[in-house]
Amino acid sequence: MRENLVENTAGKLLEYIRLKEFNMGDKLPNEYALAEELHVGRSTIREVVKVLVARNILQVRQGSGTYISEGKGIVKDPLGFSLIKNKNKMIEDLFVLRYILEPPMAALAAKNATENQISHMIRLKDAIEVSFKNNTDEHVALDIELHKTIAEASGNIALSHIVPIINESIALFNENYNVSNLKTETIELHDDLVNAIAKHDELNALDAMTVHMANNRKEFSKVIQSN
């Protein structure tokens, strides 16, 4: 009973946030005002805020108030991958998913990328090359950021939400996210990929990402088999 009230009120509050066009970082009205607006008691509002904080939709700043979270309502590990027992199987399956999603995503990015997004991709691919040459670990985070930028450049909201989660999950559960044997190939393929996107050449972007994904998957299978 009580749980249903909280869940229903959470739905109403989300609707209110959407209708009032609140943005990330905006401050919500206080507890009194929200309780009045949604026709529930203040204790219900407190419960609802806790639920939406746990879902990364709201953020409470001590002594200041409740704000729309920068986390876009995406919790840590939103797809429950941390509960899966066979990690190697899961990573292999996530690679299959990347392999399916990222080539058409690269083609869409070639179609829709803005000049700013293209400049950002060039900076990221250059920084990845520097990290490889200096043997630092930065390339892992930079690679996730590059693929995230391509996902955003695709102009598809669903892809731009899902692809970073897949790649973060792979990095989270797998120390071999970027297999070191592939450094030279990765530098060349990132060049091909970003050049194709910069030229708005959809077919070459599709091809470059397909080769990139196929190489990664092949190398990952070798690593798994040798363990």
Next chain:
Amino acid sequence: MRENLVENTAGKLLEYIRLKEFNMGDKLPNEYALAEELHVGRSTIREVVKVLVARNILQVRQGSGTYISEGKGIVKDPLGFSLIKNKNKMIEDLFVLRYILEPPMAALAAKNATENQISHMIRLKDAIEVSFKNNTDEHVALDIELHKTIAEASGNIALSHIVPIINESIALFNENYNVSNLKTETIELHDDLVNAIAKHDELNALDAMTVHMANNRKEFSKVIQSN
């Protein structure tokens, strides 16, 4: 500080659940035992349980104890779609994602489906046909269940987590999930699709799902434009 302790302890509790191989529906040890196991106070355990309940990983049954949730750690709207303002654009983009994912998923299902999964698909497609003929709304939930069964039959853990979320999101935000003009085509295409999977015919499963997705997307575009 306090928040970090809760977040770190949540991570430890997840690790503990994984290592002890707890399954859905299993009961967790009580607060005292968990506090001792994870070297934190009972009040921290209480906070951690609240966080993991909100993430649909744990479930508290009043007067009975804390259990592993049947929700597989996937919250309602895990990808934050409810915060996106342009609903039509979002649904269109989710259709693009389905269109990319579901054909290769159907091919994998044709390769890997068990006899039980195939029987379940046949029952579901027959029930969808009955719902169409009797003009009931059941076909919406049945269609999501059919595509979920195909996702599970693919044998790919990542696909089986993601595809139901995409389809539930489309149904949640769109009253046109199953466009009624497509009833006859949908019945025929479900027949083709399930038959191909039952015969373990990967190429025909890929083709049937491709046609099914292309038709759905085309029809959805028409509905959007006429609104």
